[in-house]
Amino acid sequence: xxxxxxxxxxxxxxxxxxxxxxxxxxxxxxxxxxxxxxxxxxxxxxxxxxxxxxxxxxxxxxxxxxxxxxxxxxxxxxxxxxxxxxxxxxxxxxxxxxxxxxxxxxxxxxxxxxxxxxxxxxxxxxxxxxxxxxxxxxxxxxxxxxxxxxxxxxxxxxxxxxxxxxxxxxxxxxxxxxxxxxxxxxxxxxxxxxxxxxxxxxxxxxxxxxxxxxxxxxxxxxxxxxxxxxxxxxxxxxxxxxxxxxxxxxxxxxxxxxxxxxxxxxxxxxxxxxxxxxxxxxxxxxxxxxxxxxxxxxxxxxxxxxxxxxxxxxxxxxxxxxxxxxxxxxxxxxxxxxxxxxxxxxxxxxxxxxxxxxxxxxxxxxxxxxxxxxxxxxxxxxxxxxxxxxxxxxxxxxxxxxxxxxxxxxxxxxxxxxxxxxxxxxxxxxxxxx
Amino acid sequence: xxxxxxxxxxxxxxxxxxxxxxxxxxxxxxxxxxxxxxxxxxxxxxxxxxxxxxxxxxxxxxxxxxxxxxxxxxxxxxxxxxxxxxxxxxxxxxxxxxxxxxxxxxxxxxxxxxxxxxxxxxxxxxxxxxxxxxxxxxxxxxxxxxxxxxxxxxxxxxxxxxxxxxxxxxxxxxxxxxxxxxxxxxxxxxxxxxxxxxxxxxxxxxxxxxxxxxxxxxxxxxxxxxxxxxxxxxxxxxxxxxxxxxxxxxxxxxxxxxxxxxxxxxxxxxxxxxxxxxxxxxxxxxxxxxxxxxxxxxxxxxxxxxxxxxxxxxxxxxxxxxxxxxxxxxxxxxxxxxxxxxxxxxx
Numbered sequence: 001x002x003x004x005x006x007x008x009x010x011x012x013x014x015x016x017x018x019x020x021x022x023x024x025x026x027x028x029x030x031x032x033x034x035x036x037x038x039x040x041x042x043x044x045x046x047x048x049x050x051x052x053x054x055x056x057x058x059x060x061x062x063x064x065x066x067x068x069x070x071x072x073x074x075x076x077x078x079x080x081x082x083x084x085x086x087x088x089x090x091x092x093x094x095x096x097x098x099x100x101x102x103x104x105x106x107x108x109x110x111x112x113x114x115x116x117x118x119x120x121x122x123x124x125x126x127x128x129x130x131x132x133x134x135x136x137x138x139x140x141x142x143x144x145x146x147x148x149x150x151x152x153x154x155x156x157x158x159x160x161x162x163x164x165x166x167x168x169x170x171x172x173x174x175x176x177x178x179x180x181x182x183x184x185x186x187x188x189x190x191x192x193x194x195x196x197x198x199x200x201x202x203x204x205x206x207x208x209x210x211x212x213x214x215x216x217x218x219x220x221x222x223x224x225x226x227x228x229x230x231x232x233x234x235x236x237x238x239x240x241x242x243x244x245x246x247x248x249x250x251x252x253x254x255x256x257x258x259x260x261x262x263x264x265x266x267x268x269x270x271x272x273x274x275x276x277x278x279x280x281x282x283x284x285x286x287x288x289x290x291x292x293x294x295x296x297x298x299x300x301x302x303x304x305x306x307x308x309x310x311x312x313x314x315x316x317x318x319x320x321x322x323x324x325x326x327x328x329x330x331x332x333x334x335x336x337x338x339x340x341x342x343x344x345x346x347x348x349x350x351x352x353x354x355x356x357x358x359x360x361x362x363x364x365x366x367x368x369x370x371x372x373x374x375x376x377x378x379x380x381x382x383x384x385x386x387x388x389x390x391x392x393x394x395x396x397x398x399x400x401x402x403x404x405x406x407x408x409x410x411x412x413x414x415x416x417x418x419x420x421x422x423x424x425x426x427x428x429x430x431x432x433x434x
Numbered sequence: 435x436x437x438x439x440x441x442x443x444x445x446x447x448x449x450x451x452x453x454x455x456x457x458x459x460x461x462x463x464x465x466x467x468x469x470x471x472x473x474x475x476x477x478x479x480x481x482x483x484x485x486x487x488x489x490x491x492x493x494x495x496x497x498x499x500x501x502x503x504x505x506x507x508x509x510x511x512x513x514x515x516x517x518x519x520x521x522x523x524x525x526x527x528x529x530x531x532x533x534x535x536x537x538x539x540x541x542x543x544x545x546x547x548x549x550x551x552x553x554x555x556x557x558x559x560x561x562x563x564x565x566x567x568x569x570x571x572x573x574x575x576x577x578x579x580x581x582x583x584x585x586x587x588x589x590x591x592x593x594x595x596x597x598x599x600x601x602x603x604x605x606x607x608x609x610x611x612x613x614x615x616x617x618x619x620x621x622x623x624x625x626x627x628x629x630x631x632x633x634x635x636x637x638x639x640x641x642x643x644x645x646x647x648x649x650x651x652x653x654x655x656x657x658x659x660x661x662x663x664x665x666x667x668x669x670x671x672x673x674x675x676x677x678x679x680x681x682x683x684x685x686x687x688x689x690x691x692x693x694x695x696x697x698x699x700x701x702x703x704x705x706x707x708x709x710x711x712x713x714x715x716x717x718x719x720x721x722x723x724x725x726x727x728x729x730x731x732x733x734x735x736x737x738x739x740x741x742x743x744x745x746x747x748x749x750x751x752x753x754x755x756x757x758x759x760x761x762x763x764x765x766x767x768x769x770x771x772x773x774x775x776x777x778x779x780x781x
Binding site for chain 2: 019023026027028030033034035038039061078079388389390391415417418420433
């Protein structure tokens with residue numbers, strides 16, 4: 001009997017948990033998770049759902065085979081259920097449909113690309129169509145809608161439709177923003193379409209720049225559109241490319257639903273630069289915050305920028321700030337001409353304190369691209385900044401904030417030619433410590 | 435002739451000291467004979483010169499024993515104590531033979547501290563260390579990770595303080611290298627041909643510690659190998675820690691191997707159990723011990739689980755919270771240190 005006790009004692013003594021999975025997960029409020037697939041994953045967007053997150057991405061099997069990918073997770077970023085794949089759709093934006101506290105479905109906006117190497121017209125070798133998928137809570141497609149040029153007339157170039165982003169309005173409609181191009185020689189213009197939740201079209205409207213007299217410029221729309229009190233607002237870059245140089249300025253289209261422009265505030269239209277607005281989000285006070293990238297027309301000296309716009313889409317004077325991965329490390333905004341790193345602004349979220357967190361990337365010298373986070377107050381003054389990353393290329397797709405100011409960030413991490421999606425939840429200071 | 439002068443000088447010194455030694459050996463025999471004839475008063479003066487210089491160690495021990503006995507019978511206890519003290523200083527391992535030695539001599543011997551007051555020496559060996567995960571921090575979905583033992587060496591100074599025949603207090607100061615391996619496998623599903631794809635990350639963490647283990651040894655029996663068991667506690671200070679890590683991705687490029695510093699808590703505390711033995715050799719013991727060290731404190735924290743962003747982003751590896759357990763096998767040598775003195779009896 002004594003020997004049994006001795007063996008038990010020794011077993012207890014030398015027992016150890018060697019498999020990490022066998023141990024209790026750390027009780028942390030923050031996390032970072034990577035999702036790997038058989039082929040490269042790229043992140044598109046993260047949305048909060050009642051018990052976790054829905055992450056939209058793409059899996060690239062080959063150049064002409066991209067599959068929309070939906071990953072649902074629990075509160076700690078652990079996959080909840082199987083990862084869903086939707087072939088024939090390159091994802092662009094996600095809208096979670098909720099019925100009270102329950103998710104009732106997902107709407108995935110994307111593009112479908114038809115390849116015809118034998119097309120008689122160059123413009124018809126690749127033809128883009130906008131595709132909308134209505135997916136139920138288990139990830140099964142319930143309904144689809146496609147905007148494409150179905151013409152059988154091979155003597156003309158077919159119209160390309162590309163989805164940009166979507167949202168919902170007070171009338172329980174899906175509002176979809178996209179671009180269309182009638183010919184490779186003609187500029188890209190915007191369209192907005194409203195659908196009910198069964199994907200039946202309610203109205204369709206195109207928007208071009210005839211009103212502002214610049215018909216040879218392209219709309220490059222940011223990744224968000226917002227519907228409020230019958231109006232729609234989004235951010236665009238009005239771009240003109242000439243060879244290796246691009247010239248663009250910022251615009252905030254503010255339109256009445258199914259109607260025309262009510263406002264079209266511009267910034268940088270009288271100077272020469274490359275201005276890209278990539279995201280616009282409502283603040284916790286009045287107006288919106290816009291984030292993007294400003295660079296020279298050859299793409300060099302790129303900095304992240306932030307600007308405020310009011311509720312009618314007017315740029316707020318003196319609100320524009322520029323940030324650089326090197327020069328802003330001491331929490332200072334910089335002049336747009338100063339740049340020691342190649343920076344981009346990719347996404348923005350408002351925070352409960354009235355400020356914003358800007359998320360983008362920075363590439364310092366020969367280092368790889370890293371995540372670049374900047375917290376600004378409501379006036380755009382920088383409060384803190386953070387650079388995160390490893391030896392691979394990390395890029396941001398979206399950032400959201402919860403009611404406590406905690407941040408959830410999705411992005412893409414490329415290592416050795418294979419990319420994965422990451423989902424990161426930090427505290428309100430961008431820290432992963434808590 | 436001048437060239438041969440050093441040689442003759444050397445020859446003279448050798449001859450002189452040999453002659454002196456032969457002379458002192460004769461003196462010892464003369465003193466023994468004088469003692470046996472009962473002319474005790476003459477013994478001290480006979481031995482005095484050779485005790486200062488001339489006796490070898492064994493002769494010196496015999497001379498002091500003779501001197502002690504002489505003083506005992508001359509009823510000069512203070513001088514007998516002094517002679518006994520000199521005897522024990524000359525040979526701390528001197529042992530009485532109660533069957534032969536006079537009772538007075540045995541009694542006097544027992545009134546002295548004749549045991550070593552401590553032992554000091556060196557110890558060296560190898561350890562096998564493995565983390566005991568207390569809470570997991572997984573960064574990659576669909577992953578399986580395991581820690582395995584790694585071997586490293588340790589060296590240090592060892593002190594033994596015998597309390598009595600059975601119990602010995604044993605503090606040490608060790609320089610320890612510790613290492614262990616981690617392998618993490620992330621399942622990426624199957625490609626279009628049905629092949630299972632994985633990202634496999636392998637890493638070796640190496641740590642350098644200064645350890646202060648303190649154990650209490652319990653000796654079972656007094657034998658040739660003097661077996662004992664021990665238990666105690668170790669307080670360790672981490673000097674540095676780094677991890678060498680790489681990731682292999684099926685059907686894609688690898689993340690090249692690199693070594694990065696990794697932060698660990700500076701102070702660690704462990705419980706120790708050990709078993710070993712001591713073989714009497716020279717003026718001390720050759721020691722051998724097997725020791726198990728069970729970590730009581732975490733060596734890292736949840737708060738710092740993502741601090742090393744290079745490893746997190748490049749290898750998709752979080753820093754799970756763990757304690758360190760290790761086996762070690764050591765050998766060493768401890769030298770007995772004596773300080774003989776007259777024991778004072780408590781009233």
